[in-house]
Amino acid sequence: MTDRPETGARAEPDFDEEYADLGATTRNAMEIAETSMDIVREFVPDETLADRLRQKSVHSMGDIEFQHLLRFTGTGPDGDPDEDAPVRAGARAVLDAATVVTDITMVKAGITGRGHDCEVIKAIGRGTELAERTGMTRTAASMLELDGEGALDGSVVTVGNAPTAALALADCIEQGTRPAVVLAHPVGFVKAEESRARIREACEARGVPAITHVGRRGGSGLAAALTNELIHVATDVRTGELELPPGSGDDGGAA
Amino acid sequence: MTDRPETGARAEPDFDEEYADLGATTRNAMEIAETSMDIVREFVPDETLADRLRQKSVHSMGDIEFQHLLRFTGTGPDGDPDEDAPVRAGARAVLDAATVVTDITMVKAGITGRGHDCEVIKAIGRGTELAERTGMTRTAASMLELDGEGALDGSVVTVGNAPTAALALADCIEQGTRPAVVLAHPVGFVKAEESRARIREACEARGVPAITHVGRRGGSGLAAALTNELIHVATDVRTGELELPPGSGDDGGAA
Known part of the structure; x- marks a missing residue:
């Protein structure tokens, strides 16, 4: 199969035939994705909404053990810790067409355009003047500038890359900002963890639902994948496959 | 520090002051990156060009052991395997302002715009008709369409996400296509490895230098980071900090 004569010709008909055959096993990306998630479900529980995000983390990181590194911050109607709370809050925000805010372009590029009416905006590119004047990172400054515009309140805020953006966001929350849900997944050896x-x-103190993880790993791919899973949960609610408990104030709200 | 009164006010002067203080330790993203690379260099060798890519992989994956998963395909002037060969080939291609081709938008978004004159294009979005007609994935079809246009020859081709794009690229190479260097880092449980x-x-058989890794992990962040490191190596050559051996045919070329 790999020993075809090297003709230099790249006639489309040959490729068509070859890939039509290959298609019998790979068929298309949807099937690859489904097969992949079937494998993931052999190793990750499939009971709760939080489990859906655990599955997605394993899928996007290509690592079965990553499921144990996720952390879910939030409380249920009874005020007790509830791992599903940030997933419910995120899905509700998506259903309400809340803004999705990312720290950098790469995370924004990874968020699906389908299944939601949310505007997806990136922080990076804003706050240039503030960054130059103060010496803070551009991503931290961009997050503060968005906060000053009120763009973080009620939004799904996803930080996939920049620790300083996450630190700035934590400060904003302590100052009174109330995202619908925060996803924070910076990767690396300095300030990420x-x-x-x-x-x-900050989120626990102020009643903001959050999804994070422990350790040095993470990154834009993980952050985008988990945000996409909130969108998928929202889609399941919209299509009637899933029902969320009524109300949303019990999942967070101002402390 | 985390117990400031919640005033709801987000006066910029307060933030300025706070971040100017924080700035004393974090200063800016460049310093975070440098500190981070210093930590990485405690655990990864710093002898060869391949080591630079090992360092970058550790940095982008937040995992010291990832260095052992990279694989370098290529030969030196003597025809023997040479781990530095794909790094040299990539740096030379960047210095020649070769096209950089990525599989998906997210990888393209992660590639720096500084330090090179390369056009960065993404495959995804092309080949729609071919995908619909044959049932192959959109990313595989997009790679074949680019190949039909001759866009892969002499290019830096980086696949960060789609196994089927990498499989299609391998077929193109076996058909006679000659990228300057291939970086392949799909993540996941189905067909990625x-x-x-x-x-x-395919690259070893046809003399195309390549950087890949083993295992199920990987992804767009890794692919973009390693491509960026090729750009950094090229910059070091341009500024005279680094000298590459003359000639390039010895690093690959048609078998």
């Missing part, structure tokens, strides 16, 4: 701990601390 | 093995096999 610390920034996610700060997000958990 | 297989697609990278196929790239290694």
Whole structure:
């Protein structure tokens, strides 16, 4: 199969035939994705909404053990910790066509355009003047500028790359900003883990639902995948496959 | 520090002051990146060009052990395997302002716009008709369409997400296509690892330098980071910090 004569010709008909055959096993990306999720479900529980995000984390990281690194911050109607709370809050925000805010272009590029009416905006590119004047990172400045415009309140805020953006977001939340849900997944060796701990601390103190993880790994791919799963949960609610408990104030709201 | 009164006010002067202070330790993203690379260099060798890519993989994956998963395909002037060959080939292609081709938008979004004159294009979005007609994935079809246009020859081709794009690329190479260098880093449980093995096999057989990895992990962030490191190597050559051995045919070329 790999030993075809090297003709230099790239006649489309040959490719058609070859890929029509290959198609018998791979068929299309949807089937690959479904097969992949079937494999994931052999190793990750499939009971709760949080489990759906655990599955997605394993899928996007290509690592079965990553499921154990996710952390869910939020409370249920009874005020007790509830892992599903940030998933419900995120799905409700998507159904309400809330704004989705990402830190950088790469995360925005990874968020599906289908299944929602949310505007997806990126922070990066804003706050240039503030960054130059103060020496803070561009991503931190961009997050503060968005906050000043009120763009973070009620939004799905996803930080996939920049620890300083997550640190700035934690400060905004402590100052009174109320995203619908926060996803924080910076990767790396400097301030990434610390920034996610700060997000958990600020979100728990102020009643903002959040999805984060522990450790040094993570990144834009994970952040986009988990945001997409909130969109998929919202789609399942919209199509009647899934029902969320009524009300949303019990999942967070101002402390 | 986290216990400031919740005033709801987000006066910029407060933030300025706070971040100017924070700036004393984090200063800016460049410093975070440098500190981070210093940590990485404690755990990854710093001897060869391939080591630079190992360092970058560790940095982008947030995992010190990832360095051992990279694979370098290529030969030196003596015809023996040479891990630095694909790095040299990639840097030379960047210096020649070769086209950089990515499979999906997210990888393209992660590639720096600085330090090179390369046009960066993405495959996805092309080949729609071919995909519909044959049932192959859109990313596979898009890669074949680019190949039909001759856009892969002499290019830096980076596949970060789609196994079927990597499989299609391997077929193109076996048909006679000659990228300057291939980076293949699909993530996941279905065909990702297989697609990278196929790239290694095709590239080794046809003398195309390649950077890949083993295992199920990987993804767009890794692919973009390694492509960016080729750009950084090229910059070091341009500024005289680094010298590449003359000639390039010895790093690959038609078998």
